[in-house]
Amino acid sequence: DGGITQSPKYLFRKEGQNVTLSCEQNLNHDAMYWYRQDPGQGLRLIYYSQIVNDFQKGDIAEGYSVSREKKESFPLTVTSAQKNPTAFYLCASSRPTTGELFFGEGSRLTVL
Amino acid sequence: AQKITQTQPGMFVQEKEAVTLDCTYDTSDPSYGLFWYKQPSSGEMIFLIYQGSYDQQNATEGRYSLNFQKARKSANLVISASQLGDSAMYFCAMREFLTGANSKLTFGKGITLSVRP
Numbered sequence: 001d002g003g004i005t006q007s008p009k010y011l012f013r014k015e016g017q018n019v020t021l022s023c024e025q026n027l028n029h030d031a032m033y034w035y036r037q038d039p040g041q042g043l044r045l046i047y048y049s050q051i052v053n054d055f056q057k058g059d060i061a062e063g064y065s066v067s068r069e070k071k072e073s074f075p076l077t078v079t080s081a082q083k084n085p086t087a088f089y090l091c092a093s094s095r096p097t098t099g100e101l102f103f104g105e106g107s108r109l110t111v112l
Numbered sequence: 113a114q115k116i117t118q119t120q121p122g123m124f125v126q127e128k129e130a131v132t133l134d135c136t137y138d139t140s141d142p143s144y145g146l147f148w149y150k151q152p153s154s155g156e157m158i159f160l161i162y163q164g165s166y167d168q169q170n171a172t173e174g175r176y177s178l179n180f181q182k183a184r185k186s187a188n189l190v191i192s193a194s195q196l197g198d199s200a201m202y203f204c205a206m207r208e209f210l211t212g213a214n215s216k217l218t219f220g221k222g223i224t225l226s227v228r229p
Contacts, residue, residue: 031215033216033217040222041221042118042203042219042220042221042222043203043219045218048216050210058216088155090157094216094217098145098162099145099147099209099215099216100147100159101147101159101205105155105156106155106156108155
């Protein structure tokens with residue numbers, strides 16, 4: 001079945017550590033996205049990529065980095081520069097015709 | 113900049129009744145798209161319905177319909193015959209077109225719906 005796979009589902013990090021969240025898709029979509037969700041809040045865009053080897057900052061990119069070396073993969077690194085990284089992270093790809101987003105199941109990051 | 117507003121506090125509805133979730137938007141683009149997503153407590157995001165700005169008719173998908181009032185810039189979601197499984201958070205989102213065929217979605221803050229038995 002086609003879809004978005006995120007891993008890990010739960011992740012704990014000590015302060016000062018970088019962590020990388022994985023996102024893989026087999027939908028053959030060009031565009032991929034990373035969103036952050038805080039409790040009781042909406043989704044805020046971190047980074048997006050419209051094509052391989054290209055990506056742009058979203059609304060809250062500070063303290064995060066991404067790469068897009070393959071069409072299927074769009075990993076997100078949460079760096080030690082991110083001051084408040086505890087959140088729920090959602091990866092998505094989009095259908096070109098309507099822009100509908102297909103989401104992964106999310107990764108919940110907790111900083112200890 | 114585009115903006116999506118969802119201002120209702122937590123909503124409650126009796127099972128089998130209909131409920132309307134409000135969404136207003138702000139954009140200067142003549143071409144845009146509006147979406148509703150459902151997020152149960154498990155965290156997954158489930159696509160419900162889409163309305164294009166040039167669509168002549170309001171979108172419907174099973175028990176979901178979108179009351180699209182372009183002049184008022186509102187895109188309210190109507191859920192008919194509510195079920196207990198409809199209890200979740202609901203997000204309204206708007207599509208912003210980028211270069212080529214790609215785009216990004218801007219989300220509202222969401223509305224929590226609770227269905228009472």
